[in-house]
Amino acid sequence: MLTQPETIKTIHAEYLEAGADILETNTFNATTIAMADYDMESLSEEINFSAAKLAREVADEWTAKDPAKPRFVAGVLGPTNRTCSISPDVNDPGYRNVSFDELVTAYSESTRALIKGGADLILIETIFDTLNAKACAFAVDSVFEELGFSLPVMISGTITDASGRTLSGQTTEAFYNSLRHVNPISFGLNCALGQMSCARMSKSCLASLKAMCRRTQMPVFPMRLVNTIFPRRRWQNMSKSGRKVAF
Numbered sequence: 001m002l003t004q005p006e007t008i009k010t011i012h013a014e015y016l017e018a019g020a021d022i023l024e025t026n027t028f029n030a031t032t033i034a035m036a037d038y039d040m041e042s043l044s045e046e047i048n049f050s051a052a053k054l055a056r057e058v059a060d061e062w063t064a065k066d067p068a069k070p071r072f073v074a075g076v077l078g079p080t081n082r083t084c085s086i087s088p089d090v091n092d093p094g095y096r097n098v099s100f101d102e103l104v105t106a107y108s109e110s111t112r113a114l115i116k117g118g119a120d121l122i123l124i125e126t127i128f129d130t131l132n133a134k135a136c137a138f139a140v141d142s143v144f145e146e147l148g149f150s151l152p153v154m155i156s157g158t159i160t161d162a163s164g165r166t167l168s169g170q171t172t173e174a175f176y177n178s179l180r181h182v183n184p185i186s187f188g189l190n191c192a193l194g195q196m197s198c199a200r201m202s203k204s205c206l207a208s209l210k211a212m213c214r215r216t217q218m219p220v221f222p223m224r225l226v227n228t229i230f231p232r233r234r235w236q237n238m239s240k241s242g243r244k245v246a247f
Contacts, residue, residue: 001026001050002043008051012058016071023059023071024123025051025114028078031106033098037081044106045113048075052117059120074123074154075114077107077136084131085168100135107139115143121152121185128158128167130178137182155179156188 001008012023027048032041052075059071082088082098089095111122122140127133133155144150157175160167166175176187 001047001054005050005054008054009058012055013062016058016062021069021071022074022121023055024074025055025076025117025119027051027076027110027114028125029081031078031080031110033080033082033102033106034078045109048110048113049117052114052119056118072120073118074121075111075117075119076123076125077110077114077140078125079127079129079132079158080106082132083129083167084135085129100131103132103135104139104142107136108143111140111143112147115147115151119151121154123154123156124184125154125156125188126158127156127175128160130157130166130168130170130175133157133179137179141182153182153184154186154188155182155184159189 008026015023025048029035030044030047030051032044035041035044035047052073055073059073062071063069080098080103084096084098084100084103087093087095088097114122124133124136124140137153137155140153141150157166157172159165159172165171170178172189179187
């Protein structure tokens with residue numbers, strides 16, 4: 001984002017040319033907590049802002065070419081490299097190397113920068129620890145309240161073992177129920193174990209998603225490696241109304 005912006009813009013354009021509607025900012029690891037591994041915490045805000053700004057420029061260029069097909073920018077907030085629910089020390093199960101408040105602070109800074117850079121929506125993605133996601137969702141909602149408007153939120157969890165559970169031990173349904181209060185426009189799952197493992201687990205995951213679909217009246221769209229609960233009407237409303245839509 002900072003050293004090769006034109007290369008990043010070229011990659012974004014290639015995705016849109018292939019038919020994508022949403023560009024991700026590729027800021028999965030850009031929180032201050034994750035960047036601390038590289039002594040680059042001070043660059044976190046700049047990276048998030050620049051990433052959103054680059055994606056915004058490319059999305060606007062392609063929307064101008066075909067106004068009937070608007071392109072959107074998803075500001076990405078990743079899980080960080082720490083877990084709030086599990087101890088990194090097997091000999092000290094009560095120990096945590098990050099707190100809920102520290103996560104909220106980091107996610108808040110990234111969220112502000114992503115919105116300032118032009119994000120249309122916020123994507124909380126590849127969640128392996130639901131408590132991290134709760135901290136992220138709380139931070140996002142707090143920033144919305146601070147700014148006086150809200151953006152759509154998308155959530156994607158990740159399955160980390162062959163049992164079909166997240167790292168913090170939740171099933172697909174439990175993960176959904178833990179975060180449905182966020183009222184996102186979509187819930188998704190991605191598999192951290194690769195294509196073959198994902199294929200073996202897809203039936204059980206899809207069964208859970210179908211059950212949730214029946215209760216929530218949201219359609220399920222099974223994709224090749226991702227199953228997503230997607231409330232179609234609200235996404236259409238966003239498409240018609242443009243950016244910075246409050247739901």
